[in-house]
Amino acid sequence: MKLIIVDLDGTLFDTKDVNYHAYKEAIAPYGYDMDYKYYCEFCNGRHYLDFLPQVTTTDSEILSAMHKAKKIAYKNHLDKAVLNKGLVDIIRLMRGEYKTAVVTTASKENCWDILNQFEIAGLFDLVLTHDDITKSKPDPEGFLKAMEYFGAKPEDTIIFEDSTVGLEAAERSGAFYYKTYRFN
Structure with missing residues (x-):
């Protein structure tokens, strides 16, 4: 997977x-x-x-x-939110071959608010928020939980992150990861 x-x-x-x-x-x-x-x-x-x-x-x-x-x-x-259209395009292109997940420290309520506002909630097979984990980034718990959910190995996982703590968590998960840049 x-x-x-x-x-x-x-x-x-x-x-x-x-x-x-x-x-x-x-x-x-x-x-x-x-x-x-x-x-x-x-x-x-x-x-x-x-x-x-x-x-x-x-x-x-x-x-x-x-x-x-x-x-x-x-x-x-x-x-006031700005969608990363390039990343959404990548996700759409890869959905046939990859499962997709959001892993965020945001609350479940706010995560679903924005995904629904931009009509992209359906792009994701799994959404894990701060409400679903016990340890925040830089702990890799959220990423590992997503991998476990799908039975995906770290070497078959790609993580897109922007923050220092998120990148540390991605590295600690053993998955491939890419730093995305802030929009400003």
């Missing part, structure tokens, strides 16, 4: 503006603000618990409420 795995944020889509505006909207009622440049350099592509405590609070209940509000606000900003 051959498998293509793609990351969502920064790889399949440029979602930094979507996420930035959703987080900004979600933290504002708590009296916080976030600088765009700071978000792009230190937060984009990371799980909210890895950066939000540094810019807001360490109170886990408030952080959880902010994240819930961000997931709701995400839908309000999908018009």
